[in-house]
Amino acid sequence: MNVTAIENFFCVIYNISFMNCTWHVDRNASGDTQYFLYWKTSRKEDFLSCQNYIKDNCGRHTGCRFQNVTIEGSSKAYFLVNESRNGQNILPYRKTIYLYEIEKLTPPLNVTVNCTGVSHSCEIQWQPPRTSRVHIGDTCFKYEIVIEKKADPEEGIKTTSKMERNITGNSYIFDSFSAKKRYSVKLRATNNHCSVSENWGEWSTPVEFGREQLTSISSYTLLLISVVAASLVLFLCIVTIYLKTVPATVLQPKDLFHDISPVNFQTENQLIKHETEEIITIIEEAA
Structure with a gap:
């Protein structure tokens, strides 16, 4: 052996x-x-x-x-x-x-960036990576986030600069935002005091934001807004066409005198007179 x-x-x-x-x-x-x-x-x-x-x-x-x-x-x-x-x-x-x-962790999912020009900050949000381990919570991960300021020849910026942070949770506030600059952000995950691999997982696809874009949202949200707007325009067009093609029906007030059936007043007077004569005759016979 x-x-x-x-x-x-x-x-x-x-x-x-x-x-x-x-x-x-x-x-x-x-x-x-x-x-x-x-x-x-x-x-x-x-x-x-x-x-x-x-x-x-x-x-x-x-x-x-x-x-x-x-x-x-x-x-x-x-x-x-x-x-x-x-x-x-x-x-x-x-x-x-x-x-x-x-296990090689997958990238964090659904990375989105929402920026406001008033506060000069951006909220970066994401969801935990998928894993082959069952029954694992969100708190089992910590993240490395890299925000990169892109080179911009128009602004005289020839190189890029990076900011790296190790954080927990599923969101991060970037408070050095300038709408005139262009940025990108990416993340990867690792273990945070759980039975998860200590090795860093794969990087997420970089998401770009900035350059006069005060709100950077996911493509899904943009698609949803476009669908709603198109549906509203289509609805208004249909209503407009309908109103033009269907004649308006104006309700006329009823003529009470016209609707009443004509009465034969001569016949009615004869009936009243006849009934009165019968009543008088009955009274005379009783006397």
């Missing part, structure tokens, strides 16, 4: 649920040397073999790609690399890793 020849075994979790594990092999290894990776997330489980190997030019396995990886709290993962050389099994390589320690 010889000591395994692989070196620099390394794993990283990225894009929330993907994991790559790689290793270096002995340069003097024979052509029929091969490596097989197995892993599990609990001592009680059985090892699972790699299903998607990374290979070198000689066809030797030098890594493995995994999908749908999740992190349950501070759980460990157990890795085993078997080496087969000249038909003989070499002493396997073993390593135990806390999965949260090897």
Whole structure:
């Protein structure tokens, strides 16, 4: 039994649920040397073999790609690399890793900047990065924020200047704002006293603001405002066309005298006279 020849075994979790594990092999290894990776997330489980190997030019396995990886709290993962050389099994390589320690955090999400010319300040807001770990709170992250004043030949500014801060929370007030200058801001996240990777995550896409733009908002908000404005204009056009094409109906007051059915006053007088005569006749007979 010889000591395994692989070196620099390394794993990283990225894009929330993907994991790559790689290793270096002995340069003097024979052509029929091969490596097989197995892993599990609990001592009680059985090892699972790699299903998607990374290979070198000689066809030797030098890594493995995994999908749908999740992190349950501070759980460990157990890795085993078997080496087969000249038909003989070499002493396997073993390593135990806390999965949260090897995760590459995604950039903070939905970075927006809102500036006001009155206070000469900007409020920068964002949402926490996504992670493969379940049940994690916003307070588990701290951020590095970099605000850069852009070069501006028109203003005689030939170089850029940066301001860096390490902060917690999901917002930051930039109080050195000038509407005539052009700025950009980007952020990245790391652990803040939780079971999160101590390594800095990926940078967010820079967001530019300034240069007479008193309010810089997200593209989603701009799209929403445009849709509402277009809908209002369309509604007013439809109402205008409707009023022009449909004739207005004017309600006329009723003519009470005209609506009353004509009465035959001669017939009515005869009826009254007849009824009166009958009443007089009845009274005479009673006497």
